[in-house]
Amino acid sequence: MWSPLVSVEVLAFLAALGTPTYAQRDYYFTFGSSALVTESLDPLISPGSKSSHVHSVIGGSAFSASMDFASTQTSKCTSVDIIPDKSNYWMPNVYFKGKDGKFTLVPETSPKHKIYYKYGRTGNAPDLEQSEFPKGFRMMAGNTNLRSDDGSMGSAGNQLNWQCHSPSNQRATGFPKGFTSCTGGYIGGLAATMRFPSCWNGQDFNKDEPMAHMAYPVNRAGLAGCPEGFQKARFPEIMIEYWLDVSQFDGKYGADEVPWVLSNGDPTGYGFHMDFLNGWAPGVLAKAMKTCNAGNTGFNLDDPLCFGPGSIQDGKAKEACTIPPSVTEDIGATNALSQLPGCNPIQSGPALATKAANCGGDGIINLPVPSSKVSARTQAPIVPTTATTAGHIGQTTAPSQPIKPTTSRAADPAPTGVGSASGQSPPSVNSTSGVWKAAGCYVDALNPRSLGNQAEWWGHQISSSNCVEHCDSKGAKIAGTENGGQCFCGNQLFNSASDPGKCTSKCVGDAGEICGGPARLSIYTRDGTVSVTKRPTRHRHIRHIKGTL
Numbered sequence: 142m143w144s145p146l147v148s149v150e151v152l153a154f155l156a157a158l159g160t161p162t163y164a165q166r167d168y169y170f171t172f173g174s175s176a177l178v179t180e181s182l183d184p185l186i187s188p189g190s191k192s193s194h195v196h197s198v199i200g201g202s203a204f205s206a207s208m209d210f211a212s213t214q215t216s217k218c219t220s221v222d223i224i225p226d227k228s229n230y231w232m233p234n235v236y237f238k239g240k241d242g243k244f245t246l247v248p249e250t251s252p253k254h255k256i257y258y259k260y261g262r263t264g265n266a267p268d269l270e271q272s273e274f275p276k277g278f279r280m281m282a283g284n285t286n287l288r289s290d291d292g293s294m295g296s297a298g299n300q301l302n303w304q305c306h307s308p309s310n311q312r313a314t315g316f317p318k319g320f321t322s323c324t325g326g327y328i329g330g331l332a333a334t335m336r337f338p339s340c341w342n343g344q345d346f347n348k349d350e351p352m353a354h355m356a357y358p359v360n361r362a363g364l365a366g367c368p369e370g371f372q373k374a375r376f377p378e379i380m381i382e383y384w385l386d387v388s389q390f391d392g393k394y395g396a397d398e399v400p401w402v403l404s405n406g407d408p409t410g411y412g413f414h415m416d417f418l419n420g421w422a423p424g425v426l427a428k429a430m431k432t433c434n435a436g437n438t439g440f441n442l443d444d445p446l447c448f449g450p451g452s453i454q455d456g457k458a459k460e461a462c463t464i465p466p467s468v469t470e471d472i473g474a475t476n477a478l479s480q481l482p483g484c485n486p487i488q489s490g491p492a493l494a495t496k497a498a499n500c501g502g503d504g505i506i507n508l509p510v511p512s513s514k515v516s517a518r519t520q521a522p523i524v525p526t527t528a529t530t531a532g533h534i535g536q537t538t539a540p541s542q543p544i545k546p547t548t549s550r551a552a553d554p555a556p557t558g559v560g561s562a563s564g565q566s567p568p569s570v571n572s573t574s575g576v577w578k579a580a581g582c583y584v585d586a587l588n589p590r591s592l593g594n595q596a597e598w599w600g601h602q603i604s605s606s607n608c609v610e611h612c613d614s615k616g617a618k619i620a621g622t623e624n625g626g627q628c629f630c631g632n633q634l635f636n637s638a639s640d641p642g643k644c645t646s647k648c649v650g651d652a653g654e655i656c657g658g659p660a661r662l663s664i665y666t667r668d669g670t671v672s673v674t675k676r677p678t679r680h681r682h683i684r685h686i687k688g689t690l
Contacts, residue, residue: 168261168268169258169261169435169436170447171255171257171258172221172256173459174253174459175220176197176220176463177204177229177463177464178466179195179197179234180468180472181193181194182467183416184204185346186348188206188207189206191468193405193483194285194405194481195404195482196233197249198231199220199221200220200420201216201219201228202217202218202219203215203420204229208418210276210277210420213419213420214227214420219454219462220460221256222453222459224451225452226421226425228417228421230381230416233405233407233412234404235247235331235401236401236402236403237387238408239393244477245473245477246473247386247390249383249386250384250386251384253384254383256380256381257378257380257382258377258379258426258430260378260430261434267431268430269363271430272375273426273427276423278419279345279419280338280352280417281351281415282414282417283300283335284412285412285414287409287494288407288489289411289490292590300357301314301334301411302333303333304317304331306329306330306331307322307324307329313410314410316409318398318399319397322391322392323387323388324388332384333383335380337378337415338356338358339367339375339376339377339378339379340355340358340366340371340375340376341376342354342356343373358378360584363375377430402487406487412494429448434446566579566582566605567579567605570606572610572613574613576667577665577666578669579665579669580664582640582644582657583621583634583637584640585623585637585662586635590629591636591662592630592631592633603625603627604654605622605655605663607650608621608656611628617631617632619632619666621665622648622656623656623658624657624658624659624660624661625646625647629662634674635674635675636675637662637673640661643658643661644661646658
């Protein structure tokens with residue numbers, strides 16, 4: 142059970158995440174989880190067989206190498222807080238590579254896996270065009286083969302973010318460095334955060350192109366906020382934090398070293414990815430999405446507005462929900478390994494990783510899963526349908542039109558006061574060439590970016606003032622701060638949309654100011670207006686090369 146009030150501990154936790162620390166009622170909810178099992182299974186990419194690398198798995202106890210929706214509903218328990226959620230979520234484990242070249246499995250720490258479901262739209266209202274996931278729905282986020290920042294993962298805090306939660310608070314899209322310990326904060330540890338796409342084209346999952354059926358939205362405007370071709374349905378956005386206890390490795394690496402390696406052989410962190418297989422009891426999520434505005438207030442999720450009495454289990458019950466591994470292999474939980482489990486040689490990039498050779502057999506499936514664990518079930522195809530305005534799958538209506546570029550417009554209402562206790566974007570900023578004015582809060586399309594290709598990571602102490610000064614010195618016409626610690630410069634704002642009120646991240650260089658938000662830009666121009674330009678269509682889904690994930 143969660144307290145209906147925001148405790149000091151919760152506020153400290155949110156501050157560690159760079160999240161606004163005021164109590165915020167909005168249309169999303171969060172819940173925790175414990176590990177169900179750690180093993181080399183992946184029913185999406187390697188159905189019926191051992192997967193290429195080890196995963197941390199959470200959710201329903203029916204998890205196995207071959208699954209469909211019906212099998213999820215046979216789960217006797219779930220390792221997440223919400224009992225009707227028998228879904229499974231999984232991600233690669235992290236290993237510590239010591240100076241002797243050996244690998245040790247990094248243990249998970251509380252809250253282990255924190256899951257967010259977001260389904261609101263602009264104006265703090267439920268998005269009634271969003272649907273619950275259909276039976277049999279499956280998806281992935283991320284690219285296991287990625288070994289460099291190609292822009293597809295977005296900036297830290299967006300699609301992928303790694304962060305050392307300590308007073309120095311280093312974060313990056315790949316593994317961060319610049320520290321020798323991730324302790325000292327309220328919740329110390331190394332954590333990855335990843336967002337799943339939420340716009341669907343109506344097609345089933347294809348393991349050869351795992352992201353082809355999904356795309357990321359450009360704003361919170363219901364189906365119209367999804368890219369063209371991906372408006373068959375819009376689902377709630379799932380975001381997961383994966384927390385790791387790295388304290389036992391303090392003093393065993395230098396500030397300029399990155400000793401972490403993903404179980405897939407990735408020493409960069411860019412190849413982190415997550416999988417989701419829907420197992421929600423039908424109707425439960427759809428009902429909650431209409432009325433549950435728990436936000437980060439600690440509102441009880443067993444309230445009738447959310448999931449109702451008896452729907453939330455305590456920590457002991459979810460931690461007791463575990464299953465034995467089906468694959469017999471040493472994953473390094475109690476001893477260091479000379480090599481990673483499976484066949485996963487270190488591939489540092491920057492090119493995409495390739496399938497390892499000379500691994501025996503086909504180099505991936507070295508050990509069949511015991512037949513007692515694997516059923517003969519196969520995934521039934523999902524019937525493409527159109528979402529109605531009420532957000533239900535199965536009833537067809539005319540699809541919504543894609544969002545269109547806006548013309549030049551005046552800024553959103555400028556905030557009053559500069560550097561107030563609650564944090565504000567200054568209505569104007571002085572630069573060498575003169576005064577720049579706030580033009581409002583705008584969506585960053587991310588892939589590719591709406592403003593500039595790369596963040597200006599200069600000094601890491603970003604504020605509205607020094608970002609404007611920097612962009613002015615480069616001759617740019619537009620300056621934008623994002624997610625508290627990033628500065629972007631450019632002359633055009635592409636594929637964006639105004640999203641007032643969603644720039645809420647405090648500037649790391651001035652906590653009294655607001656510097657955008659996750660995937661949101663605080664925009665400044667010389668006259669306080671900005672035009673949005675439509676870039677030639679490039680769907681915001683990430684196509685992977687054909688191969689093993």
